[in-house]
Amino acid sequence: MHSRVIAHNEVMSLLRERTVLLLLVIFLFMTFLSAYIGWSSHHTIQQIYQASMEQLQIQGKEVPRAPFADATLLSLLKNMIIYIVLIGSLLAITIGHDAGMRERKAGVVKILFSRPISKTEFLMGKIAGLTIVLGMTMLLAAGVSIVSSTLLANITAHDVIMLLVFYGFSLLYLLGFALLGLSFSLVEENDAMALLIPVIIWLSLTFVLPEFTSALYPTGSLNPTTSQMAISHGTILQAISDVVKPFSIAEHYKEMGSYLLEVQGSKLSLGEILHLQALNLAAVVSWLLICLLGCFAAMRRFDTASGDLHA
């Protein structure tokens, strides 16, 4: 019962936060823009292919097959994978941080825990609130993607299902970051440090680890079309890659996301994708569970008698 009240309060408070709203607006705007960018780039590259084809024909050379002939409608939304990894994660960290810091900054921790409420109920309420806010965000993003895709091309029931699954999967990934933000905001004494530590972890997961696992330069990993470079077997890099790969959560997310949005060029059924991507899915679920455990550990350490930030 207490958890429900806390969750309700959490949702209402987060939706009143100006920074959260700013990031939310940026995220939804980019969701809309991703469909347009995908469509516009695809449209232009088709015209460029036509122009290139004419030039090759004049020169009497053989014309290679259009490399994007198999591109599907969903693959035009491929930028969403990157926006989830960038904007979505930062949004998730921000709301997690806000959720953990709210009572501490307001100096009401002592008063709150003088009522018959346990730490577990408090935490469960916070987690439920975060899940609702992020779930609503993903639902809104799915709505924006469906509407924008409908405006640009014919969308099928299969596409809608795959989009919903993609955003559901993204929710699992983002919830991990929200819980990370929540954990540090419960244990850190300094407000800025509590925000910066999860940001540093996010930076490492998003940019540093992919360099070791796929030889992708940090900014190179932001292009959803870039294929992962094959690292020669038997090299030191391969050994490093094998060790680091399980921890490279952003890559697991991007790999499975690219299957769900058909960036790989093949239209597979959901069952086939789940079968092929079971390991990536397991990695993202494990990430969420680890962050959840981290949250409970942080809550155990949380001192209700001196939890206020300026106590």
Place this chain on the structure above:
Amino acid sequence: MHKAVLIARKEFKDAMRSKLFLVMLFLLVGLTATSILVSSLMFKAQLIEYQSAVQILAQLGKVPTLQSPHLFPLTLLRGLMDYLEIIGAILGILLGYFSVAKEKNQRTLQLILTRPVERKDIVTGKLLGNAALLASVLLLVAGLVWMSIWSVTGVTLLGSEVAKLLLVLALSLAYIMVFYLLASFLSLRMRSLSQSLMVCFAIWLAIVLILPQIGDTMDPDNQVPGGFFKSMNFNKDQERQVLAQFNTYEKTRNLIEEISVTKHYERISFALLGIKDEFNDKSLLYVLSIKWFDAVWIALFLLAGFIANYRIIIRRDALFGG
């Protein structure tokens, strides 16, 4: 000026004592070394692949037409440049934020202003102190780069290569200071410090990651893994001929990229380091004659940051907000 120098020294010492700054510093130094190591391992792997391909062709009695991979040592800094773009900008934000936050939290600005110190001395002092700190960090990185390249590849950087490296680091200093000034301005301008930090991160996200990412994914050549024009067996001239027909699209894409200071920094740095193939082995003056425009853009962003900070500091309420 003497007062500004005193403030600068205090700023330098404070940052050196900051736990978070030290964490970011170690992160940057660690990533410098590892990115050079990863790049050189990638080059060695390419070399091994080339040698085995040549061997196979020789066994088949064919004459190899493949060109042997050539090592341009400064190109090994590609990963480092990416980290300076991303983490360097965060380092600038942190320094700018803490530089104002510590004064606001402890309400020490009021105390300083009871002494014969002018407001502009405070901004100048903080700016000089943090610029000196960042310059020291970048010189440390330069030394590390020199040593890493020497120890990993056996190549000693000399003459023009050192000059190019130092110029890139000077540009890096200007680039990071743009973010320092942004964070300092927002921390002075906004009432809530944690909100100013979050807004900084939102702007950082847009400038450093999203705008360049949009430009990059709109690039026709990036639509196909390995490059569209390569898949069509086109050379650079043919590519230019085709793209000339899509001038408006290319201009829009370029405009999106040019809003971002990061893209200007990337363009000139990649050219100086020869990461862009067409600039490999070209003289420093040749690269500057083509890429000076990007340096001017970085300077303009820096100037805008200076003006914004000086204007906000002379507003009375900016200093006393908490």
